[in-house]
Amino acid sequence: MPQRAKKPGTAKIRSAAFRRIRADHSSELAEDYVELIADLIDEKGEARGSEVALRLGVANATVVKTLKRLQDGGLVTQEPYRSIFLTGDGWKMAGDGRRKHKIVEGFLLALGISEDTARIDSEGIEHHVSEETLR
Amino acid sequence: MPQRAKKPGTAKIRSAAFRRIRADHSSELAEDYVELIADLIDEKGEARGSEVALRLGVANATVVKTLKRLQDGGLVTQEPYRSIFLTGDGWKMAGDGRRKHKIVEGFLLALGISEDTARIDSEGIEHHVSEETLR
DNA sequence: CCTCAAGTTTAGCATTGGCTAAACCTATTG
DNA sequence: CAATAGGTTTAGCCAATGCTAAACTTGAGG
Numbered sequence: 001m002p003q004r005a006k007k008p009g010t011a012k013i014r015s016a017a018f019r020r021i022r023a024d025h026s027s028e029l030a031e032d033y034v035e036l037i038a039d040l041i042d043e044k045g046e047a048r049g050s051e052v053a054l055r056l057g058v059a060n061a062t063v064v065k066t067l068k069r070l071q072d073g074g075l076v077t078q079e080p081y082r083s084i085f086l087t088g089d090g091w092k093m094a095g096d097g098r099r100k101h102k103i104v105e106g107f108l109l110a111l112g113i114s115e116d117t118a119r120i121d122s123e124g125i126e127h128h129v130s131e132e133t134l135r
Numbered sequence: 136m137p138q139r140a141k142k143p144g145t146a147k148i149r150s151a152a153f154r155r156i157r158a159d160h161s162s163e164l165a166e167d168y169v170e171l172i173a174d175l176i177d178e179k180g181e182a183r184g185s186e187v188a189l190r191l192g193v194a195n196a197t198v199v200k201t202l203k204r205l206q207d208g209g210l211v212t213q214e215p216y217r218s219i220f221l222t223g224d225g226w227k228m229a230g231d232g233r234r235k236h237k238i239v240e241g242f243l244l245a246l247g248i249s250e251d252t253a254r255i256d257s258e259g260i261e262h263h264v265s266e267e268t269l270r
Numbered sequence: 271c272c273t274c275a276a277g278t279t280t281a282g283c284a285t286t287g288g289c290t291a292a293a294c295c296t297a298t299t300g
Numbered sequence: 301c302a303a304t305a306g307g308t309t310t311a312g313c314c315a316a317t318g319c320t321a322a323a324c325t326t327g328a329g330g
Contacts, residue, residue, distance in 0.1 A: 128259025
């Protein structure tokens with residue numbers, strides 16, 4: 001590859017960034033699920049699949065399928081036709097997510113951004129913020 | 136649904152946020168591609184698929200497949216075994232992406248965040264920032 | 271001009287995350 | 301205690317994004 005002789009390290013660094021984004025995306029959905037489940041348990045005492053579907057804006061069937069993966073990943077437990085519970089790892093992830101979410105949303109609000117925008121943007125940004133930036 | 140009687144509007148607002156995130160994700164990859172292609176054209180005079188693959192950290196075959204979609208979407212043009220060009224829409228998208236990228240990265244740097252972290256985080260965040268927050 | 275290495279594309283597969291429609295439980299109520 | 305309404309799961313589909321291995325072009329050198 002003769003044309004890449006000039007800057008040897010650059011491509012590797014950039015691809016690392018994109019790799020991390022792809023990795024973030026796969027955990028992102030899991031985080032959204034466990035965070036929402038934690039909220040539902042706190043708010044209502046239990047988390048039902050249909051409520052998760054409603055709040056995420058997806059079909060029930062999608063939730064069922066995703067919960068199966070989360071269960072395989074050790075984040076939630078569930079009996080058929082019963083409500084959803086978080087495992088220890090699930091609670092931990094939910095806690096992390098809530099923390100990031102709160103920091104980012106609070107920061108955006110402090111910047112003078114409207115509540116609606118802050119909520120929406122922080123939901124998207126929270127998964128891409130490193131510890132350093134959080135501080 | 137008797138148990139949802141208390142806060143009628145909340146679920147809808149939250150699901151809107153998640154819907155936007157899912158929509159963002161599908162355009163995100165396209166933005167990364169066109170932005171990178173624009174950079175390559177500016178830097179080297181041409182954008183080759185293999186260089187795109189290298190910088191994104193994916194396999195050549197993946198790039199080929201994605202470029203086909205981008206071509207269908209009217210963002211790029213390409214002849215087999217030739218280098219990649221952007222359409223007018225492609226250049227526009229690349230410009231938007233670069234702008235957001237620069238604002239976010241500059242902001243993170245101004246916050247005192249290290250260069251490496253700023254680069255990585257801004258790559259992830261740029262796609263989830265609304266116009267309002269950008270301002 | 272022919273050959274061959276390097277670069278590109280195709281073929282075929284897996285996973286994730288969506289959907290709808292149909293089948294299936296559960297729990298309330300008559 | 302049987303019927304049934306409503307919530308839940310299964311079945312089966314699709315598109316996007318990734319991979320490897322094999323086939324195919326291209327262009328340089330002999």
